[in-house]
Amino acid sequence: MSHVDDGTLHALVDNELDAAERSVVEAHLASCGDCARRFAEATAMARQVVSLLGALDAHAGAVRIVTPAVAPAVADVAPPKARTDATVIPMFSRFRTVRRVAVAASVLVVAGVSYQVGRTRDAAPNEPAVSMVMADRASRPLVTPSVVDAMPGSDIAESAPAAQQKPRNGPRNDSEMSPADRPEGAGGGARDEADSKATGSAVAAPAAPRAIIVPLPVVSVGESSKDSTTQRRADAEARSRESADALSRVQAQESARAQQAAPAQSGPSRIASQRRMELGQVVVTGVAATADSSANVADGKAAPAKATPLAGYTALEDESLPSLTRRRYVSANGTPIVLLIIKPPTEQKRTPPPETESSFVVFSTNGTSSVRWRARGRDYELQGPLAPDSLLKLAARLK
Amino acid sequence: MGLDLGALFREYHESLVRMLTRRTGDRGRAEELAQETFARAVAAPPTNPRPWLFAVALNLLREEGRNAATRERRLVLVKDEDHVAAYEQPDDAYEREETRLRVRAALAQLSERDRDVLLLQAEGFDYDEIAQATGLSRGAIGTTLARARKRLLEVYTQGEGGEHVARG
Numbered sequence: 001m002s003h004v005d006d007g008t009l010h011a012l013v014d015n016e017l018d019a020a021e022r023s024v025v026e027a028h029l030a031s032c033g034d035c036a037r038r039f040a041e042a043t044a045m046a047r048q049v050v051s052l053l054g055a056l057d058a059h060a061g062a063v064r065i066v067t068p069a070v071a072p073a074v075a076d077v078a079p080p081k082a083r084t085d086a087t088v089i090p091m092f093s094r095f096r097t098v099r100r101v102a103v104a105a106s107v108l109v110v111a112g113v114s115y116q117v118g119r120t121r122d123a124a125p126n127e128p129a130v131s132m133v134m135a136d137r138a139s140r141p142l143v144t145p146s147v148v149d150a151m152p153g154s155d156i157a158e159s160a161p162a163a164q165q166k167p168r169n170g171p172r173n174d175s176e177m178s179p180a181d182r183p184e185g186a187g188g189g190a191r192d193e194a195d196s197k198a199t200g201s202a203v204a205a206p207a208a209p210r211a212i213i214v215p216l217p218v219v220s221v222g223e224s225s226k227d228s229t230t231q232r233r234a235d236a237e238a239r240s241r242e243s244a245d246a247l248s249r250v251q252a253q254e255s256a257r258a259q260q261a262a263p264a265q266s267g268p269s270r271i272a273s274q275r276r277m278e279l280g281q282v283v284v285t286g287v288a289a290t291a292d293s294s295a296n297v298a299d300g301k302a303a304p305a306k307a308t309p310l311a312g313y314t315a316l317e318d319e320s321l322p323s324l325t326r327r328r329y330v331s332a333n334g335t336p337i338v339l340l341i342i343k344p345p346t347e348q349k350r351t352p353p354p355e356t357e358s359s360f361v362v363f364s365t366n367g368t369s370s371v372r373w374r375a376r377g378r379d380y381e382l383q384g385p386l387a388p389d390s391l392l393k394l395a396a397r398l399k
Numbered sequence: 400m401g402l403d404l405g406a407l408f409r410e411y412h413e414s415l416v417r418m419l420t421r422r423t424g425d426r427g428r429a430e431e432l433a434q435e436t437f438a439r440a441v442a443a444p445p446t447n448p449r450p451w452l453f454a455v456a457l458n459l460l461r462e463e464g465r466n467a468a469t470r471e472r473r474l475v476l477v478k479d480e481d482h483v484a485a486y487e488q489p490d491d492a493y494e495r496e497e498t499r500l501r502v503r504a505a506l507a508q509l510s511e512r513d514r515d516v517l518l519l520q521a522e523g524f525d526y527d528e529i530a531q532a533t534g535l536s537r538g539a540i541g542t543t544l545a546r547a548r549k550r551l552l553e554v555y556t557q558g559e560g561g562e563h564v565a566r567g
Contacts, residue, residue: 006549007542016526016541045548052505052555053521055498056421 004028004035009042360395371395404441411452412437414522419456422518424503432459450524450531457515457532505554513547520544 004012004025011017012025029036361372371382371391382395412433419429436456445451506514512533519529526540535543 005542006545007539009541010545010548011526011541014520014526014541014544042545042548045552046544049517049548049551050521052498052502052551053421053518055495055502056424056506057417 003032004038006038006042009035009039010046012039013042013046360392362392373399375399404437407440407448407452408437411449415452415456418453418518418522419460421506421521422457422460422514432456435459447528447531450528453519453522453524454532454534461511501555505551508554509547509550513543513550516540516543517547517551 008017008021008025012022017025029039371394373380373395380395380398382391382398415433415436416426416429419432420426423429423432433456436452436459439455440448440452506517509517512535515533516529516535519532524532526537529535529540530537
């Protein structure tokens with residue numbers, strides 16, 4: 001017979017020939033040296049292939065499951081664990097673990113103090129972490145208010161431009177607030193107390209805005225080696241995006257919530273709803289070291305026409321979306337700043353809480369602060385890993 | 400007709416995952432595909448489970464198309480980095496990894512049909528089952544296997560040249 005083809009040889013190796021075929025082929029192999037040699041080769045091949053394929057299993061269990069590189073999305077970070085006590089959070093511990101920042105605020109401690117804006121950033125690193133809500137914003141629901149004497153040792157000597165600008169409409173008090181804006185329950189009492197205390201401060205330092213110290217929830221993110229500048233900047237970017245995103249989502253609800261929000265229940269739902277309220281602001285994110293560090297003033301030169309000039313920063317772009325405007329600045333030393341301006345929905349324009357027009361709200365967690373204010377019917381928020389006073393200065397200039 | 404999924408799972412899952420792991424180089428994806436395969440077995444209980452399961456799994460794999468190739472590439476590259484990281488491991492581990500990468504590269508040089516047949520046969524499929532799973536005629540299996548084995552070993556022995564990146 002003719003020589004055996006490869007397929008048949010391999011079928012023989014695999015014991016896949018029926019009896020008749022098999023006997024014919026074996027007979028040939030017995031008489032044909034070439035085919036016998038090829039059969040031996042085929043046998044070796046089959047064995048070798050099985051062995052090689054087995055090599056793929058050697059590390060099968062160790063093969064890392066690598067899905068297309070997806071860094072854990074910021075948005076996927078678990079909801080912030082709000083602190084339920086009045087623990088003071090280290091503020092500037094290296095800008096490390098902050099992700100969700102102040103917008104995720106749960107307001108825990110209320111204190112009427114005068115927050116002097118002029119504190120230098122040098123003092124920051126070991127400072128107790130505080131977040132400040134100016135008293136005028138106390139109508140926001142506050143959790144477990146208690147008057148504390150925060151920021152001991154802070155002196156009132158220096159007042160920043162922000163402070164000078166603030167009491168434009170004069171000190172405000174509860175009498176100016178509509179009942180709907182008043183915090184109910186415990187929050188009200190604390191607020192009254194805060195107000196009176198703040199009023200006292202205002203006497204001593206009229207320019208100083210009244211402040212409420214508000215530690216914010218620490219979002220646990222784990223301390224990793226990611227603590228690099230780029231990481232921080234990426235985080236800041238992500239926060240900005242997230243904020244903007246959330247903003248657009250909740251904007252429509254904000255007004256109603258602001259009016260209806262029940263005060264001062266601790267618990268996740270309370271915090272969540274408050275957080276959303278807090279988001280109805282305009283955001284400036286930045287990593288500025290010192291706002292005035294440079295005289296390199298852009299004043300809109302390099303900026304799109306609409307960009308608000310910010311001394312010391314060069315405007316880079318101005319992206320407008322239906323409900324928000326994003327403005328990017330960079331300082332002389334390369335520090336990026338992002339400003340988000342949210343245009344409140346129409347119905348909100350009709351009822352702008354007047355008492356907020358003249359005040360700032362300052363929040364801070366460790367490493368990141370945010371300053372919020374309302375002006376000309378828009379909400380603004382300045383946010384970044386800065387000392388609150390630095391942010392407040394920037395905010396004052398932007399306002 | 401009832402389907403004892405538990406029995407099916409116990410009997411074929413390990414083999415299926417092994418085959419898919421060899422095929423994809425990605426154990427996690429292999430597990431996912433196996434899960435999906437068994438899920439489909441529940442929806443449409445097969446009369447001849449083994450070829451059916453493997454055929455479905457291989458079809459699922461094909462459906463993933465080019466994305467799969469991309470992911471394999473990424474996987475292999477990452478493994479290369481791991482390799483560097485594991486530099487202090489014993490030499491045999493090093494060689495084993497070296498072999499693994501070369502086999503993957505060689506396997507990637509085969510046609511899809513040859514590759515599938517080879518992997519199914521390595522799982523103990525007889526020619527009938529391979530034919531059922533792949534849609535080839537039984538008479539073509541021996542020829543296909545002969546070609547696939549030869550090609551794999553050729554590429555493996557001559558190959559290397561640093562091409563560690565598998566192409567799906």
